[in-house]
Amino acid sequence: AQKVTQAQTEISVVEKEDVTLDCVYETRDTTYYLFWYKQPPSGELVFLIRRNSFDEQNEISGRYSWNFQKSTSSFNFTITASQVVDSAVYFCALSEAKDQGGKLIFGQGTELSVKP
Amino acid sequence: DTAVSQTPKYLVTQMGNDKSIKCEQNLGHDTMYWYKQDSKKFLKIMFSYNNKELIINETVPNRFSPKSPDKAHLNLHINSLELGDSAVYFCASSPNKGGLYNEQFFGPGTRLTVL
Numbered sequence: 552a553q554k555v556t557q558a559q560t561e562i563s564v565v566e567k568e569d570v571t572l573d574c575v576y577e578t579r580d581t582t583y584y585l586f587w588y589k590q591p592p593s594g595e596l597v598f599l600i601r602r603n604s605f606d607e608q609n610e611i612s613g614r615y616s617w618n619f620q621k622s623t624s625s626f627n628f629t630i631t632a633s634q635v636v637d638s639a640v641y642f643c644a645l646s647e648a649k650d651q652g653g654k655l656i657f658g659q660g661t662e663l664s665v666k667p
Numbered sequence: 668d669t670a671v672s673q674t675p676k677y678l679v680t681q682m683g684n685d686k687s688i689k690c691e692q693n694l695g696h697d698t699m700y701w702y703k704q705d706s707k708k709f710l711k712i713m714f715s716y717n718n719k720e721l722i723i724n725e726t727v728p729n730r731f732s733p734k735s736p737d738k739a740h741l742n743l744h745i746n747s748l749e750l751g752d753s754a755v756y757f758c759a760s761s762p763n764k765g766g767l768y769n770e771q772f773f774g775p776g777t778r779l780t781v782l
Contacts, residue, residue, distance in 0.1 A: 584769060590708075596757060596773035640708055646769055652723035653698060653761055653769040657710040 553578050555645050557658035564633050565666050572628045572661045574643030580604075582648035585619065585626045586655065591639040602626065633665045670694050671774040673758050679780045680748055688743045688777045690758030697762065698722075699741035700771060701733060704755040713756075716741050745779075753781045 554577040564570045576585065587599040600610060602619050610617045614631045630637055640662045644655040671692045680686055692699060700723075701713040714733045715723035721733065730746045745752060755778050759771040 586770060588773075594755070594778075595775050596759075598770055598772065601770045642710065652712075652715040652717075653771075654700065654712040654715060654723055654725075655702075655710075655771060656712075660708045660710075662708075 553580075553645055553647060553656050555643050555656055555658035557641075557643055557661050559661045560659070561662045561664070563664045563666065566635060567632050568665075569629060569631050570633050570663065570665075572630075572641050572643075572663065574626045574628065574658060576624050576626065576643070576645045578624075578645060578647055580647040580649050584646045584648070586644040586646070587617065587626075587628050588642045588644065588657075589639045590642065590660070596642075599628075630663075633663075635665050635667055638663060638665045671758055671760055671772050673756075673774040673777050675777060676775060677778050677780075679782065681782055682748055682750060684748050685744070685746045686748060686779070687745070688756055688758075688779070690741045690743070690774055692739055692758075692760040692772070692774075694760055694762070694772065695739075696760040696772075697738060698760065698769075699735065699738075700759040700761070701741065701743050702757045702759060702773075704757060704776070706754070710757070714741075714743075748779075748781045750781050753779055755779070 556575045583604045585602045589597045616629045618627045640660045643658040698717045700715045716735045719735045732744045755776045758774040761771045
């Protein structure tokens with residue numbers, strides 16, 4: 552069965568702290584894609600990153616970094632030196648290649664609050 | 668130019684009414700989706716169309732009927748609205764039908780409130 556679990560419902564940090572958002576997924580497919588989306592208070596869904604199952608290389612983009620580990624079925628997201636503008640709900644999502652519809656299976660989301 | 672647009676942004680209506688939400692994308696993508704986000708922020712796929720053809724229907728009540736007049740448009744019509752239909756509905760588009768390039772780009776959402 553396909554499933555994405557974000558165990559942290561809410562996280563609160565003070566500005567400039569580093570924070571890691573956890574994501575664990577389940578799939579029987581050998582080819583799949585993982586995503587992170589950001590939903591700020593304004594409500595839109597903003598694409599952050601896509602990673603395919605054959606590429607376990609970690610990625611860094613500015614203050615954002617992602618750690619993909621197939622051995623633990625995890626795709627964690629770290630924000631370094633957090634800022635108030637990072638406050639949002641963050642969603643991890645899975646898409647399986649065998650699913651020709653390409654639907655996204657979302658985790659429950661982690662609400663990050665960064666306080667000044 | 669907005670890549671994926673939805674109208675209206677807010678929709679308040681009475682139980683039992685019929686309403687439609689429109690979605691348009693100008694990205695030239697082949698695949699479009701409807702997702703529902705409930706009050707707990709949980710996002711779930713409802714439908715997917717590829718080049719006007721329905722390819723995903725995720726056990727959504729048949730009061731919900733998607734219509735794709737062309738590949739740039741995917742509208743959602745809801746009959747006999749119920750209180751439980753209150754949610755934010757997101758339209759999305761993707762350049763591919765589940766292949767390599769399947770990141771999805773979302774519209775701004777339509778907040779539906781059923782009274």
